[in-house]
Amino acid sequence: MKKSYYQKVAFLGMLLIVLLGFQKLTSKEKEDFSDVKFISEASVPVHLSEFDPNDLSEKQWQQLGFSDKQTSTILNYKKIIGGKFTSKEQFKKCYAVSEEKFIELNAFILLPETNKEARSGQFENFGNRTITVSGKFNPDHFSVNDWINTGFSEKQAEAIIKYKGYLGGNFISKEKFKECFIISDEKYKKLAPYLILPEKTPENFKSISHYKSKIQYQPFDPNILDIEGWQALGFSQNQAKVIVNYRDRNLKGSFRSLSDLEKCFVISAEKFQELKPYINIDLKNTKNSTNLSSGIQQEKTDFSTVDLNSITFKQLIEFGLDERSAGSMLGFRKKLGGFVNKQQILDTYNINKDLVQKLISICKLNTSDIQKYTLVSAPEEWLKNHPYFKYSADKIIYYRVTYPNDKKIWNLLKVKPEYEARMKLYLKE
Template structure:
């Protein structure tokens, strides 16, 4: 019979087909697995996004993020460096989501994850494309502003950028404005680019441009360890004359003597008043001198080795007056000390008047010291904010006396003296940033964008700006 033979043949046929299929699937699985392991480094770096711990995202402005903030979003150290370099190349600030998306260190997958939380407009104004297209686009014929790509640099051979003029940089391929900014950066460094490292730090020069110039630069590779920027650009303050100290007894010198030690006439008078009124005529210890609020800690340390406190020069207690003499003196003092505080300007109020009003010596000294550092009070809240002061008494003072701020010095960020910026309580923490950025951005509006201070600090700073 032929029927069993036919069934056996069919069975063998399907068994062979199934075996072949299994071999083929195994081969495809092995091939795909091997291909995955052979991904290029960039692909592996992108995959790292999924390995980082998933963090809860919240709204953020990428212009406010520090290096550690970018790392917290899941980027590697190398990717963060690329993002920050890209930010410098596009002008120091991302202007839109679209611009941020073009950074090749941010994959499409990662951008899609972050996009709902980014506090930037979808697209930049058209002029910003023209301004910032010196960064290579991601390619594609549909890129709308491709016509504005950066000119290629022409390197004349080995060169020292310290010897280059603005025209030389323009001939190389930079715009006139860029060339001017590069030279201002050199002035900021003290008149020399110092090293290849410092030349590379100039934010006008992109990574691509530096790579092209680097083999031709006649500069040392590394910056000297003892190098520091002296920040003498646009400095208007004369150098203080060095004091030639000699041994002196602070209980014997007069107003002129304190001025010879480097104090102003007003400061010298405060020191004498402090000695004669608060200390009853004599400094008896070094601490007595150090506590005088117009003598800074640094100045005291300078004078300390030359101070001679001779007990023979201490003033003794005055003989007691008779009862009738005391009454006459007390009445005279009371008539002299009666001050109409409604006619007193808080920016002119004296130490003696503050004591008369009811402040203790420490509070009075603190208020005058704070007023001096500010250059004068601009609003009444500043008086209440004075450190370690009786708030109730301060409130009473500002409701009684008047405040005239017409003589308080005010500047623009672009023109403010460096010494003023570095010592003013509201500006000193941003002083270096302001001095640096105004070299290439002399407009206050641009400087504000670049220094990025918190709104509450900005409000205080604007009190002293024109």
């Protein structure tokens, strides 16, 4: 009897140890990242290009905008799943990668979309192209085609050229060349012996303005310039897109006067004065010359009467936002169920903050139609999908079964004060 008794006790002890180990393992996968924020502004802008997440070092993940904690989690997650991401679907499941961040990176990830595609073996990984160098070369002289011939994809080649532009038109040193995001350590080791560049960055290198070449302005018609044409005048790619969108959508295809051009948000007063002597608006060459000559005026939106909780995609484009910014803003608004204050709009990922700041200073915000609940009455689906509640949803649902009282639930949740304040924006008082 004693022997049988001790055997049962030993068995129960072993079972308890196994269960505790299993609980510890699964709890790691459900780590709460509600207190983690992405780095919104890096010291050096990242020109996103195609990349294989399996090749990125800790520093490169941080250059993508992930914090130290998020980077560590991504690398640990990769180890847990076998040391390699096999699909975008698998990468997306990592808890350190928010839905907004995944949307931002998705187009550049060199992985098959789903695990099924990965198993089929039909996906071509361009990230593993062989680097081919015939001899020593100065990377400052390389064009997009030259980089493609070296072994980079077209998007990667364009990113390298953009990075060179950020530096002022040349790479300065091997040290600076190595900092280009899409040049992995492995690729740099292959290229380094052939680079005709100084090893170290000059001590007097302070900012890109010291290396920007003087723009040689020529007379131009702003109604026929494309994005590349505006970039040649010294604007960034995003600024050039805003100008083209402003012309084609807000002004229906043409600048009719210098005043129209001066009103474009991304053209500073100083820049406009530089451009002014060279601007030559020829209305005869515009697509809307017939309408202009007949005096037909296109109706414009009065944004002072527009509600930010009902503003449309078309109106955002009309104001000057690009499609990415407009889509991000409306997508975030939909997830929240409406904006409660204007600061939330500025917290949206992937937006032109300067342009949106101007937008929210003009438009009004009506919050009367926003649905609010108590912690006790909030639908489970709403809690699990709302950006502010989803990380605490399971706890709220569990606690309110026993304690149907909001104050008691807050005491048990123990969330940080700033997150509690954010959640209470959508709760009844």
